Amino acid sequence: MQNRFDYQNGDTIVALATAPVASGVAVIRLSGPRAWEVGTSVCAALEGVEPRRVVFGKFVLGREELDEGLAVGFCAPASFTGEDVVELQGHGGRAVVQAVLDAVLAHGVRMAQPGEFSRRAVLNGKMDLTAAEGLADLIAAQTEVQRKQALRQLDGALGERFEGWRTAVLGLLAQVEAAIDFPDEELDVLADAALTKAMHALMADLTAALGEQAGARVRDGIALAIVGKPNAGKSTLLNLLAGRDVAIVSDIAGTTRDVVTSVLDLGGFPVTVADTAGMRMTEDVIEAEGVRRARKQAERADVLVVVVDSTEGEELDEELAELMLPGRTLVVMSKADRVEMDFPAQVKVGEVGHPVVAANLTEPEALRRILPLLTRMVADVGGEATESALLTRQRHKAAVEQALQSLGHALACMARAGKSDGSVAELAAQDLRDAASAIGSVTGRTGSEDVLDVVFSTFCVGK
Numbered sequence: 533m534q535n536r537f538d539y540q541n542g543d544t545i546v547a548l549a550t551a552p553v554a555s556g557v558a559v560i561r562l563s564g565p566r567a568w569e570v571g572t573s574v575c576a577a578l579e580g581v582e583p584r585r586v587v588f589g590k591f592v593l594g595r596e597e598l599d600e601g602l603a604v605g606f607c608a609p610a611s612f613t614g615e616d617v618v619e620l621q622g623h624g625g626r627a628v629v630q631a632v633l634d635a636v637l638a639h640g641v642r643m644a645q646p647g648e649f650s651r652r653a654v655l656n657g658k659m660d661l662t663a664a665e666g667l668a669d670l671i672a673a674q675t676e677v678q679r680k681q682a683l684r685q686l687d688g689a690l691g692e693r694f695e696g697w698r699t700a701v702l703g704l705l706a707q708v709e710a711a712i713d714f715p716d717e718e719l720d721v722l723a724d725a726a727l728t729k730a731m732h733a734l735m736a737d738l739t740a741a742l743g744e745q746a747g748a749r750v751r752d753g754i755a756l757a758i759v760g761k762p763n764a765g766k767s768t769l770l771n772l773l774a775g776r777d778v779a780i781v782s783d784i785a786g787t788t789r790d791v792v793t794s795v796l797d798l799g800g801f802p803v804t805v806a807d808t809a810g811m812r813m814t815e816d817v818i819e820a821e822g823v824r825r826a827r828k829q830a831e832r833a834d835v836l837v838v839v840v841d842s843t844e845g846e847e848l849d850e851e852l853a854e855l856m857l858p859g860r861t862l863v864v865m866s867k868a869d870r871v872e873m874d875f876p877a878q879v880k881v882g883e884v885g886h887p888v889v890a891a892n893l894t895e896p897e898a899l900r901r902i903l904p905l906l907t908r909m910v911a912d913v914g915g916e917a918t919e920s921a922l923l924t925r926q927r928h929k930a931a932v933e934q935a936l937q938s939l940g941h942a943l944a945c946m947a948r949a950g951k952s953d954g955s956v957a958e959l960a961a962q963d964l965r966d967a968a969s970a971i972g973s974v975t976g977r978t979g980s981e982d983v984l985d986v987v988f989s990t991f992c993v994g995k
């Protein structure tokens with residue numbers, strides 16, 4: 533396939549590396565063989581300066597002065613992209629930035645494509661694809677746990693995990709290839725218990741990695757759904773958690789019909805809280821659709837909060853009880869200010885007990901008792917992500933699934949050794965090569981430009 537942009541032709545690119553808003557300082561970054569030459573044309577103070585030394589000077593186009601600021605250059609391969617790089621740090625006004633960019637472009641440099649700096653860094657071996665994704669996630673991180681996970685990925689922890697798997701597959705491949713070279717011993721080699729044991733161990737490892745949900749949850753946000761009967765106080769609770777009036781609250785049952793969401797930071801974890809329509813049988817088609825959506829949210833949720841109006845008694849609706857997730861459901865008994873009763877510490881659904889908090893949701897004070905319990909449940913869902921390098925994207929999972937399939941094929945082939953005519957080692961070897969290539973595509977070790985296109989399509993210009 534002809535690539536849209538020729539990344540290898542050595543052209544020099546430029547983009548604003550900082551946010552396109554009025555700001556104190558803006559960084560304009562050039563990368564490519566002409567970075568120093570063009571950088572020096574715009575900022576003469578850079579002439580003859582050593583790499584990594586910052587100089588102060590005027591930014592000009594011909595004789596016209598555009599701005600003044602700092603300039604610094606890097607020499608290939610010791611730079612972010614692995615190419616010559618110059619950064620011009622001027623003032624962050626819209627017109628100033630545009631004028632300096634135009635000056636650079638006037639020297640025959642072109643605007644960078646989205647993600648092109650990172651893409652060049654990957655192509656030049658400065659980082660692997662998972663690290664580039666980690667960088668994008670780090671820039672997008674909104675909470676502490678997201679930051680830590682992204683930084684770990686940028687540091688290469690996830691890439692190392694995939695490289696470890698790939699090396700393991702290549703080790704198996706070497707053994708199987710021995711059987712190709714010595715056909716008489718095929719049966720001995722392929723039926724070797726140590727070999728099949730190693731295959732099974734690797735597959736178990738990959739399957740376990742697929743089961744890890746925490747990485748994606750931390751990256752995309754942990755889903756918390758608030759459900760209950762109409763008028764129970766669900767929207768009041770959402771507003772309390774969000775600290776502002778996100779949803780309409782009224783004493784009319786059936787106020788909320790759509791799903792109303794708000795993103796919170798609970799103990800460093802990103803949590804998307806969804807307030808939903810009160811569950812009841814209704815003739816109203818719009819409300820019925822709201823109830824359907826409420827159920828869907830509850831089924832998808834990682835953590836569930838069931839709000840029960842204590843003035844209506846503590847009976848749990850059967851439908852609600854069915855939705856409750858063991859260990860990840862909090863029951864909030866609302867309107868505790870309006871009843872005289874002893875609240876239970878937990879409600880039991882079958883054998884499973886769910887913790888209960890009784891509260892007046894119209895008082896901010898209620899948060900003090902609700903938040904610690906919710907934070908603990910959220911940390912249970914995402915906790916793994918604080919320690920290990922987990923799969924964070926669908927792309928990672930798809931590759932692992934593909935590798936597992938190929939490994940499964942290889943095993944099936946090997947089991948036929950000696951039982952069918954001809955060599956099965958060739959077939960098993962090809963399956964193992966496929967598995968290694970699927971795993972390698974995650975770090976960018978194997979695979980095509982298409983993989984890079986997919987990864988960098990989500991980046992923006994300047995990264």
Ligand SMILES: Nc1nc2c(ncn2[C@@H]2O[C@H](COP(=O)(O)OP(=O)(O)OP(=O)(O)O)[C@@H](O)[C@H]2O)c(=O)[nH]1
Nearest residue numbers: 763764765766767768782786787788810867892893
């Ligand atoms: N006194 C008291 N009133 C509450 C409490 N929680 C909610 N309310 C009131 O109960 C009414 C219903 O609250 P909402 O938050 O709109 O209830 P909801 O569950 O979102 O209701 P729907 O959207 O209709 O399903 C409002 O008038 C709230 O002010 C509470 O703990 N104490």
Ligand SMILES: [Mg+2]
Nearest residue numbers: 766767787788
């Ligand atoms: Mg509501």
